[in-house]
Amino acid sequence: MNALLCQAFGPISELRMQQVPDPEPGPGQVVVRVRACSLNFPDALIVQGLYQVKPTLPFSPGAEFAGVVERVGAGVDGLRPGDAVVAFAGHGGLAERCVVDAARLLPMPAGMDFAQAAAFLLTYGTALHALRGVAELQAGQTVLVLGAAGGVGLAAVQVAKAMGATVIAAASSAERLALAASHGADVGIDYSTQDLRRGVLEHTGGRGADVVLDPVGGEFAESALRATAWRGAFLVVGFAAGQIPRLPLNLVLLQERRVLGVYWGEAVQRDPARHLRDVEQLVRWFDEGRLRPPITERVGLEQARDAIERMASRRVMGKVVVDIG
Ligand SMILES: NC(=O)c1ccc[n+]([C@@H]2O[C@H](COP(=O)([O-])OP(=O)(O)OC[C@H]3O[C@@H](n4cnc5c(N)ncnc54)[C@H](OP(=O)(O)O)[C@@H]3O)[C@@H](O)[C@H]2O)c1
Known part of the structure; x- marks a missing residue:
């Protein structure tokens, strides 16, 4: 699969598009076919080694995304191939597929498209x-x-x-x-x-x-x-x-x-029930038309590195969404 890869913590300009093997789901994990990944400032920090979380190298940035479940690992209940989901994974979303703990997925709210869902959570x-x-x-x-x-x-x-x-x-x-x-x-x-x-x-x-x-x-x-x-x-x-x-x-x-x-x-990990109540409130407001994900740009995976660089240097507004596959 195609992935935007960080091989070593350093300048954003060192991110490279690469072919990597498709991920396998471990116990409790799910492989998601990513359809849209939105950018957040922590994506720029994490590849430079400036974020509080430092993933094992190499990795793809991309903290939040929406897509479709492709494979489920042992012990995963309530998710099946074909389900549309939204994820807060921390990293991994700027790739065609991402393996993620099932606990980090929520069903994609009805009424949202993949880009909106990727720019929500x-x-x-x-x-x-x-x-x-x-x-x-x-x-x-x-x-x-x-x-x-x-x-x-x-x-x-x-x-x-x-x-x-x-x-x-x-x-x-x-x-x-x-x-x-x-x-x-x-x-x-x-x-x-x-x-x-x-x-x-x-x-x-x-x-x-x-x-x-x-x-x-x-x-x-x-x-x-x-x-x-x-x-x-x-x-x-x-x-x-x-x-x-x-x-x-x-x-x-x-x-x-x-x-x-x-x-x-951290608050989401410590109090998942409260997080779910927050998400329910946010989805209600979205359904009522009170929240409108402020998507200002849509780019392809090939342009994601450039978009992360622009975000890091104050040259984007609202949310940039990367459309993938
Ligand atoms: N604590 C948490 O739980 C949490 C969760 C999510 C994000 N964050 C943090 O919140 C911050 C904002 O994230 P975001 O995704 O909203 O980022 P963003 O979309 O890039 O917005 C950041 C804003 O900061 C301002 N800014 C001022 N100096 C800047 C500079 N030198 N470079 C870039 N932007 C600059 C810009 O507005 P003006 O040009 O108008 O000043 C820009 O619109 C980040 O530090 C992120 O790590 C924290």
Whole structure:
């Protein structure tokens, strides 16, 4: 089969298309014929050896995908060849076939095509887990989303709106803010030209945002923390800017702010029942037309390396989907 392969941790440019043997399912495993795989920032980190998980080499990146079950291993119940499924596998999706633990598969929701299903679980799952599970966002509160035109960012905009919040989007260009607005953001702040804290205070009558969701890190994190309301929640989701910020704790003390970590993949493993409830909620919102996977580009497997490089250097918006087979 064809696969985009990482032979050694290093630059994304070293990824190569290769022919590799078809995978065999072990006990409890399933071989999925991948139909679509969406890109997420961790795909760029994992091949460089910069992600918290380091797969055995060689491997294919591609954390989440949708496809059709081809073979099932011993001891797998409830899945049969021909079933359409969606997977959060961590890696392996940028190949024609992927072997994955059955526990990491869910039936593909009716009403979604393969591209939508491939662009659903990770970003919406992270957004709902962060906003509802970790921050306990309430209807009527105000949410500030950084990197609001990115994959997690746009999902957070949509989920916050579905939960009845007012959303302030922050992003680095007018085009990106327009995309966030088209997905429901109420107002936008271009943090490449405007002062983020001042902008948030202006939009909230001086109170600040009740919940801040930060998948970017870097230079904007401190302004975003300063723009968090009294007893508001600051959600540490990721560091797409490449820098892990160091924040002065007096900013936490003075407003009794809560700085909260978000690690969706780990939370899914630790509490699968809660994850399933989140997925059910997300699928209901999708069926009601309240969530719209923000697919901005569709490419083939041959173009996936280039797309990962563009994502790593801030040159994509929304979700890129790789169509495979
Ligand atoms: N904690 C969790 O459970 C969890 C789950 C999923 C993802 N994540 C993390 O969340 C972050 C976002 O993931 P994603 O898939 O949404 O990524 P993405 O689609 O590439 O979006 C990232 C956004 O970050 C901003 N950014 C600022 N500086 C950047 C730079 N130097 N390079 C690239 N982007 C930059 C960009 O927005 P502007 O140009 O508008 O600033 C971009 O839209 C990543 O760090 C990822 O690892 C965490």
